[in-house]
Amino acid sequence: MNGRVIVIGLGLIGGSLALCIKKEHNEATIVGFDINKEQSRLAKMLGVIDEIAETIEDSAIDANLIIIAAPVNETKEILQMLAKLPLHPDVIITDTGSTKRKIVESTASLKDRGITFIGGHPMAGSHKSGVSAAKEILFENAFYLLTPDNQIEEAKVERLKCWLLGTKAKFLTITPENHDYLTGIVSHFPHIIAASIVRQTEKLSASESLIPRLAAGGFRDITRIASSSPEMWKDILLHNREILIGLLNQWQEEMNGVKGLLENEDSPAILNYFNQAKQFRDGLPMKEKGAIPAFYDLYVDIPDYPGVISEITGYLAKEDISITNIRILETREDINGVLVISFQTEEDRYKAERCIETYSNFQTSIGS
Ligand SMILES: NC(=O)c1ccc[n+]([C@@H]2O[C@H](COP(=O)([O-])OP(=O)(O)OC[C@H]3O[C@@H](n4cnc5c(N)ncnc54)[C@H](O)[C@@H]3O)[C@@H](O)[C@H]2O)c1
Ligand SMILES: O=C(O)C(=O)C[C@]1(C(=O)O)C=C[C@@H](O)C=C1
Numbered sequence: 332m333n334g335r336v337i338v339i340g341l342g343l344i345g346g347s348l349a350l351c352i353k354k355e356h357n358e359a360t361i362v363g364f365d366i367n368k369e370q371s372r373l374a375k376m377l378g379v380i381d382e383i384a385e386t387i388e389d390s391a392i393d394a395n396l397i398i399i400a401a402p403v404n405e406t407k408e409i410l411q412m413l414a415k416l417p418l419h420p421d422v423i424i425t426d427t428g429s430t431k432r433k434i435v436e437s438t439a440s441l442k443d444r445g446i447t448f449i450g451g452h453p454m455a456g457s458h459k460s461g462v463s464a465a466k467e468i469l470f471e472n473a474f475y476l477l478t479p480d481n482q483i484e485e486a487k488v489e490r491l492k493c494w495l496l497g498t499k500a501k502f503l504t505i506t507p508e509n510h511d512y513l514t515g516i517v518s519h520f521p522h523i524i525a526a527s528i529v530r531q532t533e534k535l536s537a538s539e540s541l542i543p544r545l546a547a548g549g550f551r552d553i554t555r556i557a558s559s560s561p562e563m564w565k566d567i568l569l570h571n572r573e574i575l576i577g578l579l580n581q582w583q584e585e586m587n588g589v590k591g592l593l594e595n596e597d598s599p600a601i602l603n604y605f606n607q608a609k610q611f612r613d614g615l616p617m618k619e620k621g622a623i624p625a626f627y628d629l630y631v632d633i634p635d636y637p638g639v640i641s642e643i644t645g646y647l648a649k650e651d652i653s654i655t656n657i658r659i660l661e662t663r664e665d666i667n668g669v670l671v672i673s674f675q676t677e678e679d680r681y682k683a684e685r686c687i688e689t690y691s692n693f694q695t696s697i698g699s
Contacts, residue, residue, distance in 0.1 A: 334395030345400030346465025355497030414440035450478035475500035
């Protein structure tokens with residue numbers, strides 16, 4: 332498709348969407364705006380956008396598609412500001428916010444003017460922020476939730492899906508209320524739990540300095556998302572507070588139940604507790620982004636001798652397998668080191684696992 336697309340908020344999500352749109356619609360012009368000028372400059376330098384917009388006002392006027400990929404509170408403010416501008420009558424405005432009810436409510440003035448707003452939420456992401464973490468394949472196979480008002484013409488929804496074709500996501504239409512209930516359960520609430528586990532651990536570490544050094548695989552897996560942007564999550568929680576308060580009440584009951592099982596030393600019930608959790612977890616769809624890691628990490632246990640990292644990267648280079656990131660887990664320095672290598676795709680990670688197995692005796696695992 333041809334036209335002008337403006338992306339407001341050039342972080343992980345805005346940057347990734349810009350890349351997807353450019354890939355699918357090469358002839359379109361992608362204009363980017365971010366309140367942080369450094370992000371705009373970086374986005375242009377990385378080829379994520381074609382042009383930098385100096386203000387939203389100037390660039391939105393002739394846009395065919397406006398994507399707001401800013402934090403949820405800012406998204407509301409931007410929508411209210413757009414409602415005052417002389418926009419192209421055929422423009423489609425969408426957002427990427429993790430909550431929908433309050434955002435959709437703030438579009439009343441746009442709606443009164445007959446301007447199309449279709450709430451959007453790509454259900455894939457990461458704990459990383461900023462345009463430097465943006466990638467074209469971020470949304471592949473993920474659900475992309477859309478919350479069009481029932482007055483929006485189907486053709487407009489189809490046009491938006493066409494713009495977003497390069498995401499290779501699976502579109503699903505739901506109401507804003509249902510959206511906030513479902514994402515409250517599978518996304519917002521787990522972020523609270525992850526942060527609470529980390530905070531409890533931090534408090535207990537004050538009297539036990541070994542704790543941070545022992546926190547290894549399991550702790551890291553369940554708390555990865557506690558490294559997400561605190562600013563972003565503060566607003567998400569406040570947008571969805573009623574649902575989250577309900578879930579916290581249920582969780583407290585659940586925890587009281589577990590406490591009861593322990594107090595009563597109810598061995599069969601404890602076994603059953605873990606069995607049921609395992610069955611549900613193991614049955615989650617693995618091909619969908621929601622259930623697999625956002626970055627395809629491979630963990631390699633490495634002995635401590637000079638040159639071991641270049642040895643492993645050498646094996647991967649030999650088989651032409653590209654890596655996107657490499658780091659050492661410091662917490663396990665005192666036993667062997669653990670090298671974490673990230674790949675763009677699950678297939679690359681699989682090839683790397685086979686490659687390292689073929690050329691060495693290093694133990695690998697995918698850590699999930
Ligand atoms: N991170 C995720 O996993 C994820 C996944 C799906 C949806 N989302 C949602 O997408 C949105 C963006 O998240 P992200 O992860 O890309 O965050 P991010 O922090 O990587 O990027 C947000 C960008 O918005 C910019 N910004 C803030 N206020 C602005 C304003 N008033 N005008 C213009 N730019 C502004 C910031 O400078 C930043 O560059 C959020 O609403 C978030 O809830 C996040
Ligand atoms: O993978 C992660 O780090 C995420 O937290 C991604 C995640 C999620 O909770 O699944 C976070 C917020 C979004 O709105 C959608 C996706």
